[in-house]
Amino acid sequence: ACSLQHNNANLHPIWKGPLDIPGGSRQSPIDIRVRDSVFHPNLAPISTQYDPNTCLHIWNNGYSFLVEYDDCTNKSVVSGGPLENPYRLKQFHFHWGANNDWGSEHTVDSKVFPAELHLVHWNCSRYRTFEEAIMEENGLAVIGIFIKLGRHHEKLQKLVDILPSVRYKESLTEFNYFDPSCLLPTCSDYWTYSGSLTTPPLTESVTWIMMKKPIEVDHSQLAVFRSLLYTAVGEEEKNMVDNFRPLQPLMNRTVHSSFE
Ligand SMILES: C[C@H](CNC(=O)c1ccc(S(N)(=O)=O)cc1)Cn1ccc2ccccc21
Ligand SMILES: [Zn+2]
Numbered sequence: 001a002c003s004l005q006h007n008n009a010n011l012h013p014i015w016k017g018p019l020d021i022p023g024g025s026r027q028s029p030i031d032i033r034v035r036d037s038v039f040h041p042n043l044a045p046i047s048t049q050y051d052p053n054t055c056l057h058i059w060n061n062g063y064s065f066l067v068e069y070d071d072c073t074n075k076s077v078v079s080g081g082p083l084e085n086p087y088r089l090k091q092f093h094f095h096w097g098a099n100n101d102w103g104s105e106h107t108v109d110s111k112v113f114p115a116e117l118h119l120v121h122w123n124c125s126r127y128r129t130f131e132e133a134i135m136e137e138n139g140l141a142v143i144g145i146f147i148k149l150g151r152h153h154e155k156l157q158k159l160v161d162i163l164p165s166v167r168y169k170e171s172l173t174e175f176n177y178f179d180p181s182c183l184l185p186t187c188s189d190y191w192t193y194s195g196s197l198t199t200p201p202l203t204e205s206v207t208w209i210m211m212k213k214p215i216e217v218d219h220s221q222l223a224v225f226r227s228l229l230y231t232a233v234g235e236e237e238k239n240m241v242d243n244f245r246p247l248q249p250l251m252n253r254t255v256h257s258s259f260e
Helices: 157-166 219-225
Strands: 046-049 055-060 065-069 077-080 087-096 115-122 140-149 172-174 190-195 206-217
Touching: 055 157, 065 157, 077 115, 087 140, 087 219, 140 219, 157 172, 157 219
Parallel strands: 140 206
Antiparallel strands: 046 077, 055 065, 055 172, 065 087, 077 087, 087 115, 115 140, 190 206
């Protein structure tokens, strides 16, 4: 049997695991080549309905900070677009760089953004729990939103202000009444493709919905993201930056667009 040799070049700086999974044919993130995307006229608009009361807490899991939602009911769901039924909101999180020149996971015609927001939902019509869904073909739907530097984002500030309380890995703070639809861009145009989680277990269970229009945050808001730590209390401090996975091969996939 061939031994799984991973030279160091192919180990991820954060989670030390292999970057590519052998046999992966639909890995994420990818570069979205706008000219190669195929317009699907019957792709319905994405419909989100989020109940701010389902917001539970915010915590630092050592990869990013997550705002988690109560997913025991259908109060906060996404439907429409490429999705054949509603998917329940589980959490949202971000990926960002050490500076404003990079940080997003997906790119658009090789353009990198300083950060990227992921709203993670699971197929509650076909699976009983999130943990089950992440292992299954059509288990998850992640709405990806590019973040660019610009105007101060008023609504994001409530989240930014509480980040110092989750500075260390494993720290958790109660966070309630937050409606993530305030983080969606005004334009409903999106690309969609079949992909994977971008952190372990990298399972190929995600229908990606990448919004075309970025949202804007100002540099002081992004700077607070960079003040978070990968490390737990008492460990040698490592700033949580560059928590994005490198681009993965498109292989034989087509990216569809909801717009011409
Ligand atoms: C996956 C889960 C933790 N990971 C995620 O929930 C997750 C969600 C979205 C993304 S992204 N960046 O693609 O939007 C990445 C990771 C833990 N977990 C639960 C069961 C389970 C089994 C094995 C390993 C980990 C496991
Ligand atoms: Zn993510």
